[in-house]
Amino acid sequence: MGLEDLYREVILDHYRSPRNRKPVALPTAVADGTNPLCGDEVHVEVRFEGDALTAVSVTGQGCSISQSSASMMSEAVKNKSQAEIRDLTRRFKAMMDVESNGGAGLDPGRPGAALGDIEALQGVRRFPVRIKCALLPWTTLEQALDGQADSAV
Amino acid sequence: MTDLSHLRADFPIFSRTVNGQPLRFLDSAASSQKPVQVLEAMETFVRTSYANVHRGAYTLSLEATEAYEAARHAAARFINASTDTEIVLVRGATTALNTIAGGWGRRNLRPGDLIVLTEIEHHANLVPWQMVAAQTGAQLAHVRMLANYTLDLDHLDTLLERSPRLVAVTGMSNVLGTLPPLRIIGERARAAGALVVVDGAQLVPHFPVDVADLPIDALAFSAHKMLGPTGIGVLWARMELLENVDPVEGGGEMISDVTLDSATWAAIPHRFEAGTPPIVEAVGLRRAVEYLEKVGMKAVAEHDMALTAYLLDRFRELPDVTVYGPSDLTQRGGVVSFTLADVHPHDLATILDQHGVAVRAGHHCAKPLHRRLGVPATARASFSVYNDTDDIDVLIEALDEARRLFGL
Numbered sequence: 056m057g058l059e060d061l062y063r064e065v066i067l068d069h070y071r072s073p074r075n076r077k078p079v080a081l082p083t084a085v086a087d088g089t090n091p092l093c094g095d096e097v098h099v100e101v102r103f104e105g106d107a108l109t110a111v112s113v114t115g116q117g118c119s120i121s122q123s124s125a126s127m128m129s130e131a132v133k134n135k136s137q138a139e140i141r142d143l144t145r146r147f148k149a150m151m152d153v154e155s156n157g158g159a160g161l162d163p164g165r166p167g168a169a170l171g172d173i174e175a176l177q178g179v180r181r182f183p184v185r186i187k188c189a190l191l192p193w194t195t196l197e198q199a200l201d202g203q204a205d206s207a208v
Numbered sequence: 209m210t211d212l213s214h215l216r217a218d219f220p221i222f223s224r225t226v227n228g229q230p231l232r233f234l235d236s237a238a239s240s241q242k243p244v245q246v247l248e249a250m251e252t253f254v255r256t257s258y259a260n261v262h263r264g265a266y267t268l269s270l271e272a273t274e275a276y277e278a279a280r281h282a283a284a285r286f287i288n289a290s291t292d293t294e295i296v297l298v299r300g301a302t303t304a305l306n307t308i309a310g311g312w313g314r315r316n317l318r319p320g321d322l323i324v325l326t327e328i329e330h331h332a333n334l335v336p337w338q339m340v341a342a343q344t345g346a347q348l349a350h351v352r353m354l355a356n357y358t359l360d361l362d363h364l365d366t367l368l369e370r371s372p373r374l375v376a377v378t379g380m381s382n383v384l385g386t387l388p389p390l391r392i393i394g395e396r397a398r399a400a401g402a403l404v405v406v407d408g409a410q411l412v413p414h415f416p417v418d419v420a421d422l423p424i425d426a427l428a429f430s431a432h433k434m435l436g437p438t439g440i441g442v443l444w445a446r447m448e449l450l451e452n453v454d455p456v457e458g459g460g461e462m463i464s465d466v467t468l469d470s471a472t473w474a475a476i477p478h479r480f481e482a483g484t485p486p487i488v489e490a491v492g493l494r495r496a497v498e499y500l501e502k503v504g505m506k507a508v509a510e511h512d513m514a515l516t517a518y519l520l521d522r523f524r525e526l527p528d529v530t531v532y533g534p535s536d537l538t539q540r541g542g543v544v545s546f547t548l549a550d551v552h553p554h555d556l557a558t559i560l561d562q563h564g565v566a567v568r569a570g571h572h573c574a575k576p577l578h579r580r581l582g583v584p585a586t587a588r589a590s591f592s593v594y595n596d597t598d599d600i601d602v603l604i605e606a607l608d609e610a611r612r613l614f615g616l
Contacts, residue, residue, distance in 0.1 A: 062613040118554035
């Protein structure tokens, strides 16, 4: 049925034991994302020192997909530059097929392409109605980055 | 149980499968499926009699007008309204409540006036009152919910001491299934000088409702939750109230005379029906009413309650299932919200969907109530005439898959 691909162990692990939930001291940008239709909520706090993201917190409430995606994202973006995070976000969206990549999913040949645990979310693609759950933390992080860019000017 | 199993064949949707499984549709509280009789009535009307209503002096327009007004008559008969003119055909229960809140509220409310609502309302019976309160300076107060998921009538009494202008309450909670005691609430509210408005979106499709016998002043409901089409619903209100309501929409058909600077209004109820109404949908509403009348609303209610009792019994055997709603069957209808351990309702709905089971997951347009319940979301099973205990058995069995996937 594909449910096995959707609810992988690593997803449930992040759902039940979400990482990086402690508030960030002196955040340089914050953003809130909600899906008003289903009620999922994500709150992102980041601190950049120079171009490096040195602290991140992602909290919220929602389904296992949105919350595990949030937790895995928080692990993936630590100590990355803005450009690297933008690239990661682009590749995550590509994996979710929301940006056309011919359904190829991840491009393992690209530098830093390995998304690690996050690849476990590939199973979501078979459940179109749930893709927005997986994307919510990432679009919220993008909002925070946009705010960060504004404040850096 | 009242045997309605022969009715299922009237609903074409059940000839399909979902994810390779027979469809187990348990989301009629959101919107019901439609019998072939409703679909055929609408199609026949479009094929043979369609034109705009109340306009042309030609045969088709007269036939269309008769069909449209026949829907008004059917709606009046269905809830035992004393006259067809107390029936306003609107887009749905939401528009009906907005018509009263905006049209009565803006005309009558003064700063400091009190509107009493309850904690268990759907957004459609909260937000319109918030809007009119902001516009008029009126205040809102909400009757509390007790631990047994019924309304705290002592708290209602306390609020009634403040002489509210109006009390608006659901006839049946779309989350808890709770049936507030409308007779008691209506009598007490009226004794305190308040008008009584009932959100009947869940009540009317599932129980016999007789407005002549209830101490209420207005009732809102939607066709699409009672086997009819989307896009049409009913506002019933007593004539004395309707005379005190301003139209919230201006346009064609709602006027008596128009100059470049002003207009006078058509008679009630047409002054509340600006623009071309949902004519085809009205035909569907009428046919849905006739369908339910033939089944009998008493039989519909008994069928719903038998399924509700069965589901609650099955859930009671499952310690990892939490039900949000009264356990007393006399205080509730056929809407059952629940959670399974720490499985989020969206995940549960996805898993059940793979078994052909359609349940709603989320806050069901009642976010304040979910905050009160202390959960962001619930899963919800709800019934209509086409459901049977097999649907419930499949739901219960499918919970096992959720347990397995989540390692419970």
